[in-house]
Amino acid sequence: MVEQAFNGLVSGAFYALLALGLAVIFGMLGVVNFAHGAFYMLGAFGAFVLLDSFGIGFWAALLIVPVLLGLAGVVLERLFIRRLAALDPLYNFLLTFGLALILQDVVRSRYGVQSQQYGRPGLLDGSLNLGLFEYPAYQVFVLALSALVCGLVWLALTRTKVGMIVRASTEKPELTRALGIDVARWVTPVFGFGIALAGLAGVLAAPMRAINPLMGADLIIVVFAVVVIGGLGSVFGSVAAGFLIGLISALGNLYVPALSQTLVFILMAAVLLWRPAGLFGREEGLV
Amino acid sequence: MILRLLARRPVLLALALVVAFALPWLIYPPVAMDIAAWALFAVAVDLLLGYGGLLSFGHAAFWGTSAYTTGLIALHTGLPFPVAIVGGALAAAVLAVPIGYLSVRLSGIYFAMVTLAFAQMIYFIVNQWRDVTGGENGLQGIPRELFGLDLSDPFLFYYAGLPFVLVGLLVAWRIVRSPFGQVLMSIRDNPSRARALGYPVDRYRLLAFVLSAALAGLGGGVFAISHGFASLHDVYWTTSGQAVMMVVLGGIGTLWGAVLGAALIVSLNDYLATAGFEETGIITGLIFVVIVLLFRKGLWGTARDLTAARSGRHRPAAVPDPPSSASSSERLDQVAERSGR
Numbered sequence: 001m002v003e004q005a006f007n008g009l010v011s012g013a014f015y016a017l018l019a020l021g022l023a024v025i026f027g028m029l030g031v032v033n034f035a036h037g038a039f040y041m042l043g044a045f046g047a048f049v050l051l052d053s054f055g056i057g058f059w060a061a062l063l064i065v066p067v068l069l070g071l072a073g074v075v076l077e078r079l080f081i082r083r084l085a086a087l088d089p090l091y092n093f094l095l096t097f098g099l100a101l102i103l104q105d106v107v108r109s110r111y112g113v114q115s116q117q118y119g120r121p122g123l124l125d126g127s128l129n130l131g132l133f134e135y136p137a138y139q140v141f142v143l144a145l146s147a148l149v150c151g152l153v154w155l156a157l158t159r160t161k162v163g164m165i166v167r168a169s170t171e172k173p174e175l176t177r178a179l180g181i182d183v184a185r186w187v188t189p190v191f192g193f194g195i196a197l198a199g200l201a202g203v204l205a206a207p208m209r210a211i212n213p214l215m216g217a218d219l220i221i222v223v224f225a226v227v228v229i230g231g232l233g234s235v236f237g238s239v240a241a242g243f244l245i246g247l248i249s250a251l252g253n254l255y256v257p258a259l260s261q262t263l264v265f266i267l268m269a270a271v272l273l274w275r276p277a278g279l280f281g282r283e284e285g286l287v
Numbered sequence: 288m289i290l291r292l293l294a295r296r297p298v299l300l301a302l303a304l305v306v307a308f309a310l311p312w313l314i315y316p317p318v319a320m321d322i323a324a325w326a327l328f329a330v331a332v333d334l335l336l337g338y339g340g341l342l343s344f345g346h347a348a349f350w351g352t353s354a355y356t357t358g359l360i361a362l363h364t365g366l367p368f369p370v371a372i373v374g375g376a377l378a379a380a381v382l383a384v385p386i387g388y389l390s391v392r393l394s395g396i397y398f399a400m401v402t403l404a405f406a407q408m409i410y411f412i413v414n415q416w417r418d419v420t421g422g423e424n425g426l427q428g429i430p431r432e433l434f435g436l437d438l439s440d441p442f443l444f445y446y447a448g449l450p451f452v453l454v455g456l457l458v459a460w461r462i463v464r465s466p467f468g469q470v471l472m473s474i475r476d477n478p479s480r481a482r483a484l485g486y487p488v489d490r491y492r493l494l495a496f497v498l499s500a501a502l503a504g505l506g507g508g509v510f511a512i513s514h515g516f517a518s519l520h521d522v523y524w525t526t527s528g529q530a531v532m533m534v535v536l537g538g539i540g541t542l543w544g545a546v547l548g549a550a551l552i553v554s555l556n557d558y559l560a561t562a563g564f565e566e567t568g569i570i571t572g573l574i575f576v577v578i579v580l581l582f583r584k585g586l587w588g589t590a591r592d593l594t595a596a597r598s599g600r601h602r603p604a605a606v607p608d609p610p611s612s613a614s615s616s617e618r619l620d621q622v623a624e625r626s627g628r
Contacts (some may be wrong), residue, residue: 080576097528101571101575225407
C-alpha cells in the first residue's frame with residue numbers, strides 16, 4: 001500500500017514536470033503545446049543516443065539533453081510559434097500537433113516502434129531501505145529531483161525579479177507592457193525553459209520506462225487532463241495536480257484495477273462538473 | 288467566366304453530385320467509399336468548429352463508438368446494415384450528451400484539450416473491454432446484410448453506402464442554414480452578447496455537439512461496414528487529428544472545404560500506403576504545419592476569395608459567410624427579431 005503510494009508519486013513526478021512546462025508556456029504565450037510529449041520522447045531518445053553513439057552517460061545527459069532541447073525550443077518559438085502568436089491560440093495548438101506528428105515519425109523511421117533499453121546509472125542501481133520496505137534508489141532520486149525542480153521554479157517565480165515579470169505578464173500582459181517592462185523579451189526564454197523541462201522529464205524516464213517514439217503522445221493527453229484538473233493557467237495547480245493524480249491513480253489501481261487507465265479522466269469529469277476552472281484555477285478567463 | 292459559373296451554387300451542387308456518383312468509376316471503389324465516409328466525418332467536425340467556434344479534438348470517440356456499435360449490431364443481430372449504421376450513429380449521439388455537457392462548460396483551447404482527453408478515455412475503455420470489442424484485434428468479419436442482396440462487390444456497396452453520407456451532408460447543410468445555425472454562429476462570434484439577448488449558450492453548444500457527433504457516427508458506421516471491421520485505430524487520437532486536418536486543409540467554416548480536404552487526405556494516405564511508406568506522420572504533419580502557417584483559409588476559402596475578387600461582386604447570399612464579413616450583432620438582431628425576442 002505505502003509502496004504503491006510511492007509508485008504513484010513517482011509517476012506523479014513525471015506528470016508534474018510535464019504539466020509545469022505546459023503551464024509556464026501557456027501562462028506566458030497562451031499556447032497549449034501539443035508537441036510537449038514529443039519533446040519528452042526526444043529527451044529519452046537523447047539520453048539513449050548520447051550513451052549509444054557517444055558513450056556519454058546519464059549524469060552528463062541530465063544536463064546536456066535539456067539544454068539542447070531548450071535551444072531547439074527557442075528556435076521553434078522564433079521560427080514558427082511567434083508568427084501565430086497574435087491569432088487564435090487554436091492555430092498554435094494545431095501547429096504543435098503537426099510538429100508532434102513529424103517528430104514522432106522521424107524518430108520512428110530511424111528506430112522503429114520497438115522499445116530501446118537504457119540502464120540505470122551505477123550510483124543509483126541498488127535499492128534503499130525506507131523503513132517499511134525496500135525501494136529502488138533510482139525512483140527515489142526521480143521523486144526527489146522533480147520535487148526539487150518544481151520547488152526551485154516556484155521559488156524563482158515568487159521570489160526573483162524575473163519571476164515577478166513572468167507572473168505579471170502572465171496575468172496582465174498589456175498592463176505590464178504599459179509599465180515599461182519588455183514582455184516580448186521573456187517569451188522566447190520561457191518557451192525554451194518549458195521545453196527543457198519536458199526534455200529533463202524524458203531523460204529521467206529513460207532508465208525506467210520503455211523508450212519508443214509513441215511514449216510521449218499517450219502521456220501528454222493524460223497530462224492535459226492533469227492540467228485541466230489542476231486549474232487552467234495555474235502553475236501551482238498543475239504541479240499539485242500532477243503529484244495528486246499520480247497518487248490517486250496508483251491507489252485506485254490497487255483497489256479497482258479495471259479503472260487504472262480511465263481514473264484520471266473520470267476525475268477530470270468530476271472536476272469539470274464541480275469546478276469548471278479546476279481545483280486551483282480562477283473562474284475569470286473562462287468562456 | 289467558367290469560374291463565375293462554377294461559383295453559382297446550383298452548378299456547383301450538380302457538379303458535386305455527378306462527381307459523387309461517378310467516383311467509383313474513376314478510382315478504386317473502396318477508396319471512394321472511404322472518401323465519402325471521411326467527408327461526412329470532416330463536415331461534422333467543421334459544423335462544430337466553423338459554425339460553433341468549438342474545436343473538438345476528440346471526435347474519434349464518436350466515429351469509433353459508432354463503428355464498434357454498428358459492427359456489434361451487424362455481427363450479433365443479423366439485422367440489415369442500414370439499421371446497424373443508424374444504431375451506431377444513435378450510440379454516438381448518446382455518448383455525446385455527457386461528454387458534450389461537461390465539455391461545453393469550457394471553450395477555446397480548453398474545449399480542445401478536454402474533448403481530446405475524453406476521447407482517450409473512450410479509447411482505453413474500448414481497449415480494455417475485450418469481451419465485447421475484441422481488444423487489440425478489434426471486430427472482424429462485420430457482415431453487409433441487406434435482405435439477401437449480395438453487396439460484397441465494393442463497387443455496388445458504394446452506392447448502398449453513399450445515400451447515408453449524402454443524407455448526413457444534407458442535414459449538416461440544413462443545420463447551418465437554419466435559425467439554429469444562425470444563433471450558433473452568433474454565439475461563435477460573440478458569446479456574451481448572445482447570452483445577454485437571452486440565448487442559453489451552453490444548451491445551443493451542447494445540441495450542436497450532439498448533432499455533430501451523430502453525423503460523425505453516421506460516417507463511422509458506413510466506414511465500419513465498408514471495411515468489414517472496426518479497430519482501435521478508429522478511436523485513437525490520430526483519427527481525431529486527421530479529421531481536424533481535413534477541415535483546416537479544406538477551409539474552416541465552409542463545409543465544401545471539409546469534403547475537399549477529406550478527398551485529398553484519403554487519396555494521399557492511399558497513395559502513401561500503396562507506395563509502402565509507413566511514416567505518414569511526417570507528410571501529414573508537414574501539411575498541417577504549412578497550412579496553419581501559410582494558408583489558414585484553406586483551399587476552399589482561398590479559392591472562394593479569388594473568385595469573389597475576380598467577379599468583383601459579393602457572392603450569392605446563400606453561401607455561408609466567413610467569420611468576419613457579416614457583423615455578428617446584425618445577424619443576432621435579425622434572428623432575435625424573427626423569434627420575437
